[in-house]
Amino acid sequence: MVANDAFGSFLRDIPRSTPHASTACGLQKLAHLLPICRGSMVPLDPTENSLAYVASGATKLIASASGGREQIVAFHFRGDLVSVPGNAWHSYDLCALVDTQILLFPAREFIDLTRTDPAFEDILLERSLTALHRCRDKAVGLGRKNAQERLASFLVGMAERIGTREDGTTILDLPMSRRDIGDSLGLTIETISRQFGELRKSGLVQTVGRCRVELCDLAELAKRAGHA
């Protein structure tokens, strides 16, 4: 059963150990299993914080500023738990990059339920801190780096998360478009394209078709990313 598969992988990915039967049961009742088509938004309650577990697929978390400008705040992949702010300065949407299965929870109830279960005890805190530290590293890039450093930084980060190594080079199959990369790095698609060109010329990167990127020299790329 598909529903059970998604919840099953949730129970495998998130808690540190087997949770209490009552917690698991309560969470299952709380969860909404949502199949989201590529390009569609996860239907969120805009007044409450939400927690979304990515059972399969990949998503982008979009913040909308005035004037139709969009900033992608984070990408997420299978097994990730996303905290989406309900009330904030900007409005947030979670959008599927490919066909995706989401388990959606209201954050408050989720926390109330898992509070007393040692299996969930501080896993949420750990995940939040990881997200916070990623977001801070991202903020450094947005505030203080030029286009090439930002793209290099992006590629190194993706390599860590979804890269596969193959005799010395790292293979990336990116589920996001150039526009998404631009919206994530605070740049335009044209600039992204030009910087890919530069990295190609430097022999650090090869692109195959639209999605595949091969990173030939990850160490040099990290240098160009300005990671201090």
Place this chain on the structure above:
Amino acid sequence: MVANDAFGSFLRDIPRSTPHASTACGLQKLAHLLPICRGSMVPLDPTENSLAYVASGATKLIASASGGREQIVAFHFRGDLVSVPGNAWHSYDLCALVDTQILLFPAREFIDLTRTDPAFEDILLERSLTALHRCRDKAVGLGRKNAQERLASFLVGMAERIGTREDGTTILDLPMSRRDIGDSLGLTIETISRQFGELRKSGLVQTVGRCRVELCDLAELAKRAGHA
């Protein structure tokens, strides 16, 4: 006793209720009370995540990228709890804006100690999520906003946190310099200065001396901040 004052305000600010005596005692042993002079860094273990409680004063959390570029990732004020990443792409420092008292904890031990105490149960999670959501809102500004919107956004944010209202106008006594504001917004001091000039000309802001800023029309300022 000064040490007890700092730890006392910690116990008043952070836990939701009175913690177990054993938790409180363990935390007190774990804590290092550090008086930090204006402009000095909090001595952090660069290999471990740290938690810093701001007992008094104000701090900036600085990330250093290569080439001596600095990005201020967050400001903190009395009562705030700061999570400082140990190992990340960029190196982080916590710096006092004014003479400040810090209670410093190693994050791991802090979490281990408070894990089973209902008074601390999810307060850490809540604080982390607040920090995460602030950081995301900041990322939107750094990625997609022009100088004026960033400064307006900064002022509105500070008004929420340390502003005092006085017959219609909001008074801000900023503990940070123009350079700090620039380093926080990904801009130079010159741009900050020019944008202050613009806001003054628009009649939205008055500046008194170096530190005091008076916000005459908070609603209009929020509009200019591009909060959607």
Place this chain on the structure above:
DNA sequence: CGTGCCGTTGAAGGTTCTCAACCGTGGTGG
């Protein structure tokens, strides 16, 4: 095989940065 979208490339323009000089405030010492 055609079509449409995504990505690439080029030229012009704008916002912010850089460099430089100046000003004002606040603090110190005579």
Place this chain on the structure above:
DNA sequence: CCACCACGGTTGAGAACCTTCAACGGCACG
């Protein structure tokens, strides 16, 4: 108490980087 000094802030001109606008190319899908 005043004068001076140093630092932080302001203002101006020129340059850099990225954006905008526009046209073209190519992969993937029907």
